[in-house]
Structures are given as C-alpha cells and as structure tokens.
Amino acid sequence: MEYSLPASYLILIPLFLLILKQLIPKSLNLPPGPRPWPVLGNILQIGKKPHISMAKFAKIHGPLISVRLGTQLVVVASSPVSATEVLKTQDRLLSARSVPKVATHELSIIDQHSIVFSSDLSNHWKFLRAFCRTHLFSSKAVESQVALREKKVSEMIESLRSRKGDTVKISEFLFGTVLNTLGNLFFSKDLCDLDYEGNTSGIKDVIRKFVELGATPNISDFYPIFDALDIQGLRKQTKIYENQLINIWSDFVKEKKQAINRGSSSKIQDFLDVMIDSGFSDLKINMLLAELIAAGSDTTTSTVEWAMAELLRNKDAMDKLQAELISKIGANDIITESSISELPYLAACVKETLRIHPPTPFLIPRRAPETCRIMNYTIPKNSRLLVNVWAIGRDSKTWEDPLSFRPERFLDSNVDFRGQDFEFIPFGAGRRICPGLPFAGQIVHLILASLAHYFEWSLPNGEDPMQLNMEEKFGVTLQKEKPLLVVPI
Template identity: 40%
Template sequence: MDLSVLLFLLFSFAVWASFALRSNSRPRNPSKLPLPPGPKPFPIIGNILELGPNPHHSLTKLSKTYGPLISLKLGTLTTVVASSPETARAVLQQYDHLCSNRSVPAAVHALDHHKFGLAPSPVNDRWRRLRKICKEQMFSVSRLDSSQELRREKLHQLMDYVQECSITGRALDIGREAFTTSLNLIFASLFSVDFAVLYGSDSSQEIKDMVWKNTEASGKPNLADYFPFLRPVDPQGLLRRKTLIYKKFFEIFDGIIGQRLQSRRASGGPMSKNDMLEALLDLNQKNESELSFNEINHLLLDLFIAGTDTSSTTIEWVMTELMSNPEKMVKVRNELLNVVGQNERVQEADISRIPYLQAVIKETFRLHPVVPFLLPHKATEDIEINGRVIPQNAQVLVNVYAIGRDANLWPEPDRFVPERFLEQEINYHGRHFELIPFGSGRRICPGLPLAHRMVHLVIASLIHNFDWKLEGEIQPGQIDMSEKFGLTLQKATPLKIIPLKLK
C-alpha cells in the first residue's frame, strides 16, 4: 500500500487515536525511572517513519546516536532496542524470566498460530512440552547422530547436481539449491518421505517463495501492530497473506498425516519409521488433549519454515563472502585438503577439526545474522537496566545486526576477516553476547544443533570438491551485497556461480 494512502488512513483515525492516546500517551511507569533515550516521536505516528525500508540499518544508526538501549514510540507500541552485548545480556540472561514471552505481530495471528505455534507461544507448560518434544525427537545429540546417514544422502544428491553443472558449465543459484537441500532434508526428517524436489527445477522455488512471503509478512513493519484498532482492517493485507500461506502448508501436512494414519490403521499400530511425525502421532494417540492434530500442524509449520529458510540463507551468505574474498576460499580449501584429504568425503565428525571454516561461518553470522532482531520479546513487568526502565508490555528487540557491526567490539567491522575468530574463543551457542545469531536464554533457537552441522557440512563439501567462478564478467569486488529485509535477512540478488571440478 502506498505511503500516502497509509498516512491518510492513519489521520482519518486521528480524532479517535488522539483521544485514546491522551489517557495513555506514555507507558505505565510506576518506578518513575526514565525510558531509554530515543528520537522525539511525532504526534500519533510516533517514530514509525524512522524505521525506513531497512529497519536493521535505521535502528543501528540510531543506536550510535542514542546509545546501546533506545526506546521508540511506534504508534501506541513502546519498543525498546538493545544494541550491545551488555544490554543483550541483561534482556536475555539477567532478566530472561521477565522477557521470555513474545510480542506477537498481528500477522502471526493467522489461523490462530499465535495460540498453537511454538515460536510465538508464551512461556508456559504447553510451550515447555513442545520444546521438550523438539529436543528429544529431533535435535538431541543421539537423534542427530542417528540421522547422519540421511544428511549424507541429501548432500550426495546436491553434489551429484553440482557435478553435472561443472560438466555442462551451468551456473548454480546457490541460495535456491541450498534451499532445495534443506527442503529435502527437513521433509525426510519430519516425514520420512522425499518431497521429490529436483535440483535446478522451479518446484523448490515455489516453496521458497512461499517461505519468503511468510517471513516478509512476519517481519515487515505493520500498522496493525502499532495501532491495534486497525487489526480488523488489516490495512497492509499481511494477515490475509499469511493466512493463505499457512493454509497451503497445512494442506501439504494434512495430506502426509492422513496417509500416515491410514498406514498405521492398516498395520494395526505405530509404524517402524523413526521420524518426527511418528513421534508426534504416538503422543497424540496416547492423549489427544496433550497434543492435538491442530498443534501438530502448527508445530510442523514452525519447524518446516525455520529448518528450510535460515540454513539456506546462511549458506548463500557464506558463499557470497568467500566469492568476494577468494584468498579466504583458498584457505578453507587448503584446510579441508589437509584434514580430510583429497579423495575422502567430508564427514560431520570433521567439523571440530576445521577451525578456519568454523571462523568463516562465525564471521558470516556476525556480518549477516539471518534474524537481525531475533524474534520480538515482551516485558512482563517493569525492568530496570542502567537506570532506565523497560516498561511492562513493551516490545523488546535485540539488534544482533548492530552488535555485529560495532566498531568498539570488532576492528574494521565491515570487513570480512574470519581470522579474528582464531584469536579469541567466541561461539554462537548463547553464552558470548558479542555473537548471538540464534539468541540466548530459554528462547534460544532449538534447531541450532542441526543448523550447526548442516551449514558446516554443505559449505565444506562445496569447497572441498569444487572450485568456483562468478557468472559472466563479474569480478569478486563487484558482487551485489544488498539485503532483502523480512523476519530473516536474505540476499536481494541471488548468487549465481559456476562450479569447476578440481584437478
């Protein structure tokens, strides 16, 4: 919707809003402590115009002016943004018990996903039960170890396709093919079925477009979030868009679940399949009140979208940075040849023995965090940080993009320098707040262990087996690094590169 139309719509409600805001122009603040500093808000709309098309850039710039903890008035919504390791630690560790609930965007209310999904759920017994199911049935060390052969199979399919392209000289859209690999893997892990998505085909692109439209609708600034009275109107159509997307995914899931239930009935009991769906159906059959079919659908939706989008986006950014810095690519390949050898395949057990590749991936997470603000948190009580108050019900964002670009933390912060991580012990498992692309505390991404294995394995295999060149006459310094903002931060222009078989 055009900005002028949106502003007209806003001001057509100005009388109502002015009356509503008169009694609640500032958030409840019984402690009388001041809010964190921030830009002066305009009447009615507050600081909405400060966000711009790339809020991660805008809020990073504001943090340089107002400090590591800033406050914004987005319509009626008070938002506090933490942009330093210290303020992130306060939000995600010190006050984790008061900031673990979610500020749920209006668009996520599609098909009641805010009630049944894992990601938007408040911290309660149901949320703990779903987290436990995910950890035990999909992301535990024993589960991941037992599913290594499945990942090898999907990786071999990718390598076979890359080999074909190296023979024909065809360029790969690396983000799309990484997405296809993630898509095939997540389907096999959840359902023990191959989605039959072929490399180089349009079928994975259709699913990728659905996933992107979903994350865009979740992350895009939405007037319905800033002015709750607009929720029934859905002025930007984001709720309607997500509803259609969710319905398409649920149709896919319902078909697979129906086939599995039919097979279970035909066999007279549970199947021998060792996948997530079988575990969920076992729990459902024991006690449907503990896990309904509706909850299964919404949980599968969260796992599917997160499992396909984030890893493939990271893989594309890693390859983009390595193509922009060919000397780093050479270092990774030499390390792999020394550790793995020329004729052996890269295995998951090799990951711990390739520190330079680990550093490359950490440096990519620093520069290109897939979820630049993590998922929005919500303060359940007033919280004091450094003499300032985060008021109850405020939305709390952790700007990991700003932390990764902070010159006080990272010398030459805009340069791709993996070596910096060889000189200091920093990991991204939620304990070092300089690098928290997966979050921290009780809301840390449950899929981190799988993403860690998958990203390292795919990147290592691509570089170990092939050399790469850019499509056309593009030189390394000319690669388009622009971003496409949504809930996730994707590369705006796909990276297309041609594989060359190593001699």
C-alpha cells in the same frame, strides 16, 4: 435543538486521543531515542531497513534505546551489555512474547501449540520445547541424523556436478537440500527434486512469503484499535499461505494415520510418527511443522549463500579453506561430519559469516509482562523488546575492523554462538534461544565444506567478485537482495 457530530468525524476521535496521549509529558525514565512525531511516532524515521536505522540511533543515543511505532513502545538493545540485560539478567521475566496481529489463530491456540510465539513460558511451551529437543535436537538425535544429512548433501553435490560450467542460482540447491533433509526427518520423504532447477521455487516462495508476511509492518501492531479491520489484508494473506504450506504435507499425515488405523504401520520411523504416537492433534502437528520448516529452511539457506558470497569476494579466505580441506581430508576423499571438527578454519568462516550476516537481524521480539528496569531505565509493561543482533556483530567497540570478512579473528578465540558470549548471539540466548541450533550448526558446516571442497567457483561472464552486490533484503531472515549466481567448475 439537538446537535449531532457528523459521522465522518467519529473516526478522528481515536487519532485525537492518541495525539493527546503522546503530548502529555511522561515522568517515566525511558531509554533515550529519537524524538517521536505525534501519532506516527518514529515510523517514518526507521525506513525499510530498520536494523540499520536502529543501529544508527544507538550510535547517537546509546546501547539501549526506545522508539515509538504508533502507540507501541519498542526498546532496542544494540550492544553486548544491553543484550546481556535482556537475555540473561532479566531473561525469566522478559521471555514473554508479543504475538503479532497477523497471527491467524487466537492467543489461546497459539499458547498451546506454538513453540515460537507462545506468549509466556507455559507448561505447553515447555512440553513442546522438550519434545523437539528430545526427538530432533538433542546430541543423540542430531547424531542419529548424520547419515541423512550426508546423503542429502551428497545428492546436492551430484546435482551441481551435472550443471558444471553452467550458471546456477545457488540458493535453489541450498534450499532444496535443507528442505529434503527436513522432509526426510519429518516424513521420510523428499519435498522437491534437485535435478530440475527451479523445482523448489514454488515451495520456497510459499515458505518465504509465509515468513515475510510475519515481518511486514502492520498497522494493527502499531495501532491495536484497528486490529479487527485487517486494513492491509495481512492476516487474510497469511492464512492463504499457511494453508498452502500445510497442503505440502497434509497428504502425508492422512496416509500415515490411515495406515495406523489399518494396523499396517506400527514402527516409529520419523518425527511425524512420533507426533501421532504422542497424540498430537492435526492442529498441533500443522503449527509445529510450519514453524520448524519455515525457520529451518530459510535461515540455513541464507547463511550458506552469504558465506559463499563472502568467500568469493575474499579469495585468500577461500584458498585457506580449500587448502585446509585438502590437508585434513584429501583431494579425493568424501567429506563426512566426523571430519568437520578437524577443520578450524571452516568453523572460523562459518562464525565470521554469522557475525556479519546473522540469520535474523533482530531476535524475535520479547515482551515485558510487567514494568521493570534495565540499565537504570524504566521499561513499561507491555513494551516490546528487540535485540539488534546485526548491530552487535558490527559494533566497532567490540570487533576490530568489523565490516571486513576476517575468519582469522576466530582462530585463537573461544567465542562461540551457543548463547554464552553476548557479543556474538546469532541464534539468540537464554530460554528462548533457537532450539534448532545443534541441527543448523551441523548442516551449515557440512554444506559449506562440500561446496568449497568439490568445486572451484566463479561468477557468470567473468564478473569481478569484488563487484558482487552485497545489499541485504530485510525480513525475518536477512537474505541477499540479489540472489547469488555462480558457476561451479
């Protein structure tokens, strides 16, 4: 008589194997960390704000810790020393990426067309990186964009002047300004209308949802055996928003290509022209634009919004910034990028904002393509590596009174955010440093200087700025949980 195992029990076999695997003693000298639960690992201990929980683990276990998310081993660097090991000492090896399971394209396509998630430093990746640097982010390219950035920031100021005395959601104006700047760089067109408050919401929601889905905890990442099932539907949702994002510019691409085919457009005017002239396929154009627009618009918006919130809560800092602007520029003169270098307190305010509120709490995960050693610990092959930039910027061993907004700490300091000072790496470091850093640095300074120079600011209904909600909303970008509502005067 044959005995057959009930079909319902078959699904328990993988779970049993996972439990058995995690119970077997390990001889590897892994970085220390909280004790994992069988099957789940440390998932329940991490919670909804992992940058904070990981920072707490680091205080207990040390600057380099390891946690288990299901079957995935994750190593987290939370100090300048451990970050240096990952981003400098082992940079060549650890520049590999772990492609999230939410990705809507096969790995081979991602490796050929993605500047962010290419799994290694392939020739395709090097070409895309050099291509973007040459045409968008080199000193020469950034300098050629000055007039455009100044024009779009000026349009934002005029739009805010039409709303003086009214309560406005400042992120709408910031996001629209950055989006229109990118739109003109890429397509020679505005992508939204700043004169109508709320007009950016649709585009912003698409971009933010697309970015958020990439950061949503995914069962398939924790347990790869479930990848094909897409249990949470994240890949399906990502594809929907990816298509909506591409639809924003798909007509521009068609029009441009049709004009070229008719012979009526031969002059290269924008980044889209350059991509088409370089023989980029529609797939390569769409993937590169999606990454550049999603990354550039959201991070810049959140940085300036945090800066404004901190300056409202710290009146002395706002007064010093406005006094510097009047002293160096004049009460009625127009702010230009050429004057930004003469404003050290403005630069200090931007740096202090980036220290406390980095654009991304974790740098985009890296991967160990082979077993290696960091700080005398063994890092097994295919481990994921995170750098907790949020924790490094608030480390009391590095920063005096780290939770206070004190721009003065940067006035007599050579510490900068360009990837050489590992106590301050909001844009990353090494081979995978943010390629858009030169553009971001210019537009953040210009927008913040303009907002502080042309207006006085207050909160609605005479609210006390010290009571301003400063809670964070975790995601790929670190946003304010409650958007900043302000009154321009």
